[in-house]
Amino acid sequence: MDAITGWWDDFFWGSLVVVELFFVALIMTVLFGLIGAGAKLSKNRVAKAIASGYTIVFRGTPEILVLLLFYFGSAITLTAIAQIFDPEIKFVDFPPFWAGSFAIALIIGSYATETFRGAFLGVDPGQIEAARALGLSNLQTFIYVRIPAMWRLALPPFGNHMLSLIKDTALVAIIGLEETLFVAEQAIGYTAKPFTMYILVGVIYLGFSTIITLTVMVLEKYANRHLQVAQ
């Protein structure tokens, strides 16, 4: 334990990077999931085909591969574009934070696509018809009837996606982002205590997972509060 003394602040900042990465990627995940689900549910055949391709590719390939492809791919593309304007430029780097959050969001977004699609189809058609019969407009039906019902159905699987998301943030250390795993590598360079440092990283992630699990439990309870009256 003595070895960790002096590294607490570094691990704190590393954890903060994980949190930032998590929230940025989470927003993008929801966005990709909604776009993907919208495309899959649409009548447009091209949009449907693109969305299917998206979910097949990103659910079927290793996360680390997607991440490295985005990081190195974006660097090579950006360099090529920059050289059109200024041939002197040797190398342009895409920030690992954004390459990482984008790649992770694309991966988890492909899972979220299926979740949102399933939730949309899972809403009882009778409820939608009832809303129509009451004279609610399309938009009102969507906001007041469909979304609350969808949210109840999507919450448990989406909680699992959030857990996968927080765990995938560890991968971004591979492309050099200074998050906890990266901090641990630096600390090991000084202290030569790999077991202690990596266990600490594990404990930090376990803490994050616990917070997410508890949050989802509270949200689920809130979403299903009308069903608890009977008990």
Added chain:
Amino acid sequence: MSLDVDLVVDSIPKMLVGIGLTFELLFLSLALGTALGIILLILRISGRWYLSWPTMVYIYIFRGTPILVQIFIIYYGFPQLDFIRNNDILWPILREPFGCAIVALSLNTGAYLSEIFRGGVLGVDRGLKEAGAALGLSVSQRFIYITSPIAIRLCLPAYSNDVVSLMKSTALASTITLLDMMGIARTIVAETYAPYEIFVSVMVIYLIITWAIQRTFGWIEKRMSRHVRSEV
């Protein structure tokens, strides 16, 4: 910037050399993980708190931390501990990156699989178990002859998803110097700096493996539920 077709044609055979290691990692850790998952399941549903609580803690820890961190703890972290370095059984395994990858992947997937198996066991209709008890079958007979066959059928779809995620996790072995398909791809990219050609090619190979896994399990599922289908 243009796509180098020759490079793709050149490097695909090189990467396919690593497919053997990818499959070794997949099948070996799947077999060990499945065995571990079954043991954990039995401990978990044993009804004795001193067996089920440690199991729950184990599952919680391995599902709550990134697999990459688990691999690093085992590969980089364990050599720090004297009792592991002095252990004649563990050290020969954990000295090699391959052994570390197998241990990490098996321990991780075992935790996930035991939860999948538990879902299957809990999904078995209580009436069937009661019928078994009424026929005079013992607890273990009921588990083997009644619960297991139905539970296996129930958890096959989730099991096949887990095989796919295990296959995706094998790519992380490349972070501890193993030259599986991903490791070879990374080496070629480091030499040629052609991420698009190499990574997209290896992506296609991984997609084909995923597709093959899903087709295989789809076929098994269909076969195992053939008695249900004929009634419809």
